[in-house]
Amino acid sequence: MKKIDLVFRTVGERTSQIALDLAIKNIQPRQVHIIENVKPFAHAVQQMLKMNYDCDFVVFMDADCLIMEDMSPFLTSNSLPYVDCYVLDKFRGHIHCGVHITRIDVIREMQAIKVPDNDAKYVLRPESRTRGLALKKLKLKKAFKKFNILHDFFQFYHHIFAKCALRELRSRQDYHQAKLTICQEDWGRQEKDLDFLVAKYGVNYARKYISKQASQPEIARFIEDLPNIAIRELKQMNILEKAPLTLAETREFSSKIIIQRPMISKKMKVFGIGLSRTGTKSLTMALNMLGINVVHYPDDETILQDLMAAKYDFSILNDYDGITDITVAPFYSQLDKLFPDSKFILTVRNKSCWLKSLEAHLLKRPAFDLDPSNESKMQIRRLLRAAVYGTYAFNEDRMSYVYDLQYRNVLEYFKYRPESLLIIDVCDGEGWEKLCPFFNLPVLEEPFPWMKKKTVLTEILSGVK
16 A cells, blocks of 8 residues: 655645645545745745655645545556646646656655756746756656646635746746737636736736846746735735635536536547637637546647657547647547547638638747757647648648648548537637537536637737737
8 A cells, every 4th residue: 555645835825725625535645744834935845855755655736726536546556756637727727737746766866956056947946847857867757647626716816916927937938928828818808707817917017027038036036025016916906805715615616617527438539620729729628618628739748759659549538538629630530440439529710810810829839949848849849730731830822721621621521420520610609509419418508618709809819909
């Protein structure tokens, strides 16, 4: 029987007590270590590495995570050196963040690591940087595992502001900046939820006051002062802080986010095979709201290895019900053979609008990056662009041809099996009325995620705010 310890880190998050109760219930640790109100985060990392652990594995987790499933069966059978857990983040969708399962030999190596002075990666990501150096020295790799964990839901406004300001500082390379910009566009469409306004304000504040040329000591001072900055700025915005969280509030949310779930068999998966910028991200969120756990454009090392080996029964599908975007768009026929009960969804869009949006999309995401830490993501990007578009960069004639070809070939492939294919134009307002019947589910009454009128979408895509 493996011995599991829990390290629970809290800085007074609104979810702290409920998160701890759920963690103890669903991890069943032998011992619980609590790191409370230690700031900045680098100091908390130093404290957790000074502990004398007597266990096989440690689950490090932050109080902004709500573990909604029993993880103990996995923990008692796991032997992987390091597992980064996929969670459902309120602001960024499915990401690996907040809960880390680490084998004791990796922790011992982390405790011995001497981080170089003025290491930029350590300033922004102290835990990740230390672990990465330890894994490299031990010649071990990380693994990913998806659990039913909610991340950054129900948080205090000042924590949202501070986190999103820090997220901006961590996203200053072209690839990460582009991803954050896409998230900000989505936040701007969530008018009824003040969390998203605060998140966007936090990002913009960091962009305004910390330049890309800022020194590491300047960034470190800013991070240390972020809690005070957040409280001050929210006061100036006349935003009153939230009341303490109740368990009833979390249960009410869970009942809304996951309704009657379709039956997903081992041979049934759901694949969004529309091209990028056809509403694939909105589709991903909508499917998750229906209880169908799909992931949008996964780009980790495991996906790269699967793609390079033409292994289209992707390893990630052991933990997910499906994948959307160009990770799977070119491979629908192979996926159909591997998972013969599957459902395929082709997102479409007005072609002239799509071409304009795709051009901006590709311009922000070059196919090469000088940062070696991004190389696997760049390899995935180049591989998929070559497979889907036949080019790394935007070419209007080529992209127009590819759009028509994808549409024509998909329709031809499924012409005798209409029950397996749904064609949907979410950018033009189609939503639950088409998606729910496809899975034999009742049509939801709440708004389809991130949908606006076509005119507003066009303005947003044209850069008009």
